[in-house]
Amino acid sequence: MAQNETSTKRPRLAAVVTAYKKLLHPQHVVDRLLDGYGWNGTFHHPAMDVLSLYVDQRGEGDLSQERADRHPTMKIYPTIAEALTLGTGKLAVDGVVVVGEHGNYPLTEKGVMKHPHFEFFEEVTKVFRASGRSVPYFNDKELSWNWDWSKQMVDTSHQLGFPLQGGSSLAVTWRVPSVEFPLGATVHEAVSVGYGGMASYDFHGLETIQCMVERRKGGETGVEWLQTYRGDGFWTAYQEGVWSQALVKAALSRSSTLTPGSSTFTDMFPTIEQMRALVRDPVAYNYQHRDGLRCTMLLMNGLVRDFTFAATIEGQSKPFSTQMYLPMPDGRTTLASFFSPLVYNAEQMFLTGKAQYPIERTLLTSGLLIAGVDSAFQALQRVQTPNLAAVNYQPNPESTFWRS
DSSP states (O other), X not given: OOBOOOOSSOOEEEEEESOOOTTSHHXXXXXXXXXXXXXXXXXXXXXXXXXXXXXXXXXXXOOHHHHHHHOTTOEEOSSHHHHHHTTSSSOOOSEEEEEOOSSOOOBOTTSOBOOOHXXXXXXXXXXXXXXXXXXXXXXXXXXXXXXXXXXXXXXXXXXXXXXXXXXXXXXXXXXXXXXXXXXXXXXXXXXXXXXXXXXTTHHHHHHHHHHHXXXXXXXXXXXXXXXXXXXXXXXXXXXXXXXXXXHHHHHHTTOSSOXXXXXXXXXXOOOHHXXXXXXXXXXXXXXXXXXXXXXXXEEOBXXXXXXXEEEEETTOSSOEEEEEEOOOOOSSOOOXXXXXXXXXXXXXXXXXXXXXXXXXXXXXXXXXXXXXXXXXXXXXXXXXXXXXXXXXXXXXXXXXXXXX
């Protein structure tokens, strides 16, 4: 079932979201498609139109009706099927924007919110199948909290022949310094240092690593196992060298939020004792790829409030390091500029009919998040990941992060 051929007409989009409220992902994404945003020193108006909107959970603070009133060409529909068919009974749009983050949904026994990414996907692809055609599909952040569903989403996109593009802003936002990981490099170890909670910001830390190391020699080979470290076990592993202290230091050198006021880009860093006092609930996902690459994602609340990356590359005397720059809203504005490159890359998919980066990256990162939570739930034991060992792919050789 092939998608429509790319044409010169303005693509018509359907937006399917969990909740449309201030500072939530749906507001950041759909607002940009409706109203435009700053891009490369000018104001960018997307060359496409959002004609329909489905909101799963409305209520206090809902912005959807105000947006529909201000954009009369966009109509709010009571079901996903009607939003995709514009009430005609057949697929009537050229692209689907799905933002399944936020909202109030049940938790799994492991404390993971059951965001309805997969349920939305099922409703959308029912329309694709019934209409005999499919269109490009953007999925914000992870694919699903359930591995089988995540894999099914990717498999279905291949079976029906439509581009599926996912992930978060971390892979496409600015970098400080503005550097790309060398294509075809031999990498021995990589780390990311970030903040936030498990089954949430850990996805961002994992994607920070993956968008870099997928560019290594041979491309992505899959992941064999993962082990989560927390509490005292985290600090014991840190001191015993389970992951490189030198790489953590290199990553921290790129942080602009390092506590307690230590200078960055210098050798002035907190000691392990100082970090223990600052970071009350540290988390590490340490995992190994099939080609031997060892990676570690660290969440260190209280030490930093940004995401940084470092890796050892063969032939380079110093670690490769950078920060994924995410200027946050200050509470007085809804602006979160790092959503702009995420939306821009989604636009390019809708215009060209081609995903801008492999969906397998999002699949692998979604699976690593699931494995990290599983390891924590299983008394911090190492978990084997034969499902992730089967995820191998080649990266887009072109860079997609924001340089302006």
